[in-house]
Amino acid sequence: MITKEQYLEALTIVETYHKQLNLAIVRHSYDGKRILVNDWINENRPIPIRVYQALIHTEQYGKNKGKRTFTYMDEINMSDFISIRNVGVKAWRDFLKLAPDYA
Secondary structure: OOOHHHHHHHHHHHHHHHOOOOOOHHHHHOOOOOOOOHHHHHHHHOOOOHHHHHHEEOOOOOOOOEEEEEEEHHHHHHHHHHOOOOHHHHHHHHHHHHHHHHO
């Protein structure tokens, strides 16, 4: 059986670990809320057209044809972002300026 002191000690260790990592995923998953890309776009208008086009991109081929590349903000990563046609490093840098917590 785990005692209350052991639980609190473990919780302190986990919180310290999260602070050390300082990752967006840890920060945003802590409260259990995931932000939809559409909601983020509406809250942060105006945004550069390159960033907007990448965020609303739909897959053109394969089993995910017609589905959005990114549904939630915490799904966005550099490799998927810049692999979208006509979206490159400049758009990624613009995105980082707008949303540094999600990269």
